Amino acid sequence: MTDVFFNGMFSGYVDDAQKFVESVKQTRREGKLSRHLNIRYEVNQDAIYIALDRNRVTRPLIVVKNKMSMLTKDKVDAIKSRSITWNTLVDQGVIEYLDAMEEEDALVALNENDLTDKHTHMEVNPVTIFGIGTSMVPYANFNQSSRLNRGQKTQKQAMGCYTLNYLNRMDTALDLLHYPQSPIVRSFSQNMIGEERSAGQNIVIAIINYDGYNMSDALVLNRASVERGLGRSTHFRPYITEKLRYPGGQIDDIKIPDKDIQGFTVERDYRLLNEDGIIYPEAVIKGGDVLIGKTSPPRFLGKLEVFSSAANIRKDTSVRTRYGEDGIVSKVVITENEDGSNLIKIDVRDSRAPEIGDKFSSRHGQKGIVGAIVPPQDLPFTASGIVPDVIFSPNGLPKRMTVAQLIEALGGKVGALAGRKIDGTPFQSESSKSLREQLLELGFRDDGTETMYDGRTGRQYTAKIFVGNMYYLRLKHQVADKIQARARGPVTLLTRQPTEGKAKEGGLRLGEMEKDSFVAHGASLLMKERFDSDKAIIWICGKCGDSAVHDAYRNKAYCLCGEKVNIHPIEMSYAFKLFLDELKSLHLKPKLGLGDVY
C-alpha cells in the first residue's frame, strides 16, 4: 500500500506503486492527461507524488524507448514539411515536459549516440542543458564548467542597449554602450535575443605581455580604438524629489532657498537653478551642485508650535548632485504622484570613455581592468599592419584553461576575414579544425599566430604572437563610480571617527588585520598617527582620576572634587573617552591614574 499525494495533499492508496506510476505516465503520453502533470514514486517514503500545480519549472525532453528515440526520422521530416507541429509531438508522447521532481527518475542522454538501455529520455538539443546566459558563451563545451558560470555572470553585467526608449525612461542606473555590435562568433541563443540587444563589441586581441601593464588580469587598451569609440558609454542617473505635505498644513517649497535659511551652503551651488527652483536641461553639473531647490518646515512640530515662530524656521532640503559625480542634465520632468503631490525627476547623463580601472571581460569569465591606454604607435603590430585593440595577458590562460576563448578568437579571425558569422553554439559549433583550414586558405597561419613587431623599438618579436578577433564586453563597474579618497572630512557624531562609505565622503578603514601588521612591524608611532582621527584632549583630575572641567575662556581647570591645581590635559582617543562614559552609565567608575612620561 503506497500513499498517493496530489499537489501535496493525501488522496489515497495504490497497491503496486511502480505499475501505477508507469500507467499514469503512459496515459499522459497518450494525451489523456495534462501534459504538465508530473509524477514520481519516492521509494524511501513509500509515497507517490503527483504535481499539477503552478510555478514548477518544466522542460521538454524526447522520450526514449528501447535505446530508440521516439522522434523518428519520419516525424522530423513531417515537421520539416510542416504537416505536424510541436504540439502534435507532445500529444503523441514523443516529447514530454518534466519538472525537477520527475527528472530525478529520468536518465537523459545528450544525443543519440549516447543512448543505452537505461536511458529514458534524450535532450531535444544539447544546448538546453545550459541556461540562457551560459548558452551564449561560444564554444562553451570547451571550457571548464566553473568558467562558464563566470562567463555567464559577466554577460549579465555587460553594458549594452537593453532598451531603445532610454530617452523616455528613468532607470535608477542605466549604462548604455554607444556602439554595440553583433558578435561574429555567436551561439544560437544570441540569434534568439536579437541583433539590437547586443552588449559588446568585436575587437582584435593579441595575447602577449605588455611590460607590466597587463599583469594580474589587467588589459592594455589601444588609445586610437578608444578614441574611435571602443567601449564608450553613457551613464544615466535620476534624482527624484517630492513636494510633501505635512500635518498642520505645512508644505515643502520648491524654489531657490533664501540665503539665511538653515542648511544653505554657498550661492555658487544654486547658480544653475531657474526661477522656479529647478535646474534647466543641458546644464553642466558637478558634485554638490543643487538640482532642485527645496525648503521644508521643521520636523516633529507639536500642535501648538505650528502657530509659534518655530514653525517659520525652515530647512534647506535641496536635491544635490551626488558627491564626486559629474554630468549633464538630460531631462527634467515635473509631474504628480498618486497622492497628488508634485513630483520632480531629473535625469543626469554622463558620457564616459574607457579609462584606467574600468572593467572589461570576454565571454569566458576572463575579466580584467584596464591597466594602461597606450597610443597605437607604441603597441605591437602585425606584419600586415594590424594593431590590436586589446592586449590580453597570456598568464590568464594556463591556470583557467579557457580553451573556448582561443577558439573564439580563431573563429572571430576567420569570420572577420571571410565576412561571415561563425556558429559557436555549444556542442554543434563549427569545428576548430575547419576554422584552421579556412584561416590557411585566407592566407594566415592556421594556429592563429602572427609575426609581430614591438611598436616602441620596431624590433620583431622572436615568438609568434596569437592574434584574433573576440567579442568583448564592457562591464558596468567603472572607476568613475568608485574612486574615493579623503584627507579630512565628516565624522560621525557619536564616536567622532570618520564616516563610512563613498556617499558620505568616508575614510578607508584601517581594520583589525591592518592594525596587526602595524604591530608586527613594530611601527608603533606610525600606528598611533593613523588612529589619531578621533584624537581628543580630555582634562583629567590628578587627584580623583575623573574628568575635570576646563574653562577655555579663562584658561583654568577645576574638578568637581575641589581640586584646582593637579589637573592635566590628557590626549586619548575619543572612542576611549566614550567608553569611559559608557562605563559610568553602567555605574562602574573608571579612574585614570596620571604620571609623568619621562
Added chain:
Amino acid sequence: MSNHSWLKSNLPEKIIEEIEQLAKAKKLSAAKKEELIERVKIRYSQMQLEPGEAIGIVSAQSIGEPGTQMTMRTFHFVGVSALNVTLGLPRIIEILDVRKEPKTPSMMIALKSSHNRSREAAEAVANKITEVEVSKVIKEINLDLIKQEIILVLDSEEARKYSSTPTQIYDNLLPLLKGNEVSKDGTRIIVKPKESDIKKLYKLKEKIKGLIISGIKGITHALPVVREEGENKTYVVQTFGSNLKGVFELDEVDYTKTTTNNLYEITKVFGIEAARQAIINELISVLEEQGMPVDIRHILLVADLMCVSGYLLGVTRHGVTSQKSSVLARASFEIPLQHLIYASVIGETDKLDSVVENIMVNQPIPVGTGMPDLIVKMDKTMQSKRSLDIPRIKDATESTKKPAVPKDIEVKA
C-alpha cells in the same frame, strides 16, 4: 668582526660543539676554525630578534595565514585506509582549543623489539588490545523460554582471530555476569538468571551481546602499520580510540615511544612538558600534511604559551586570554561586560603595559618604535620610573609642576 667577540660565551654549547666536530671532520687549521667561529657568530647575532619585536603577532599571522588557505573539512588516511583521522583546519582548532576529547582519538603504539619485527607479531598485539564484543565471537545466541536460559554458541574460529579460546571467553565472561548462573558445555555457554522474567531475559540477551570480553577499553580498532626508518622496517600499531594507561600495562608495548593524539591524556599520563612537545608535533604534522610548513619557532611560542601555567590552556577566552593581566585586553576579546563588571567589583588596575590597551587609548604601543625608553640613555632617577605604566601627559597647564624632562632627550609624543 671583533665587535662580536662578546658573543663567544653567548653561542650555545651545541653550536660550539658542532663547529668543533666540523673542524675535526674537515681538518680545518686553527686560523680557519677561528674564522668559521667568527662567521657563525655574525650569523647567530643576525638571527637573534631585536628587543621590541612583536613576536606574538608575527606568530599569529604566520600560523593564521596558511590557516585561511586550508580547506575546511579534510579527512586523511593515516597509514591504513581503515583509520580515518581528523586533520586539517578542524584538527588545528581542536589542538589550539584543547578539546578534552579529539573527534577521532588515535594512538601510535610502539612495540618492544621482540614484537615489532613482523606483521604477524604486531597484528597479534593489535588483536589483543582491540575491544572484542561477545557478538563478534558467537555463531548464534538463543533464548530458551521454557528453561529461562540464554544459550551462546561460540565460534571458535572467530575467537582464534582474537587469540582467545572458548574457555578464555568463558573465564572472561564470568566476572561480567555476576548474579547469573553461568555454565559451559563445549562451545556453548549457558546463562541462567536467578529471577525468571521474560522481559529481563530479553534485556540480558542484548546486554550480553555488547559485553567486552577482551581488549582494552576505548580501543575500537587497531592495525599494524609499517614504519620505515632508513634501512630497518619496524611495525607499530595504529589504533582508533585512545587509552594510554590501559596499553601501558601490556608487556609488548614500548611505553617510551607510544603516543596519542589526545593532548589531555598526555598531560595526565606524561605531564605538561610532554604535552608541550605533543602540541608541537601535532601542529607541525597537520600543517606539513597540508603542504604549509610554518617555522617551528612560531609553533614553539604558541605551545609554550599554552603550557606555561603548568596545565593545558586553550587559545580561547577560558584559556590563554583569561590569563592576561589587563582588564581592557581581556574585555576586548569576547564577553567584555563580564570582565568589566568583575574588574570594578574587585577594583582592578590596568597598567596599560601591553598592546591592545594602548591601542584602545591611542597611545604608542610598547613594541618596536614605541619602546624609546630602552634606547634612550636615562639617568638613574628616571630609570626608577616605569614609563609605560601611565597614560601620556601632553603638556600640563602653567599652574602645575612641569614634568622632569631633560631637554636633550625630549621625544615628541
